[in-house]
Amino acid sequence: MSEGKRIRRQYVVDRAYQYRFVGRMFIGIMMVAVVGSLISSTLLLTNLDATEAPTSIAVSRIAVAVTLLFQVMAGGATIYYVGIRQSHRIVGPMIRVKRALEAIGAGDFSQRIVLRKGDALPDLADAINKMAESLQQRFPRSPAS
16 A cells, blocks of 8 residues: 555544534435325325225335335435545545644644545645645744754
């Protein structure tokens, strides 16, 4: 493995933000699933004849419930996985930006932000790197400091 290439080993780096993000995604998508199930069950039940056997109505309701349960289970796992991975592309760079800015604020102008492929905020990282380079040129440190 080359020096510049790092493997992401920890995707949950800011639990509060990332879990809140995933929770909001989950709620939104599950609301759509529930509304869809309600619409399909309403359409299904209104199109059944009154002469239909009560067992066919019960089977139809069970089918809708099973479909909704499947949507919740499969959707929940998918939302968690995608949500954590996507939020990591924002949270990870923000943590590196914060650390670099703290170091620059303390006078270490040699700090540079290196983002991985697919990370968010490359323009912000480039602007901070240019600022740090400019500060390093303006205020070079003496060998004694």
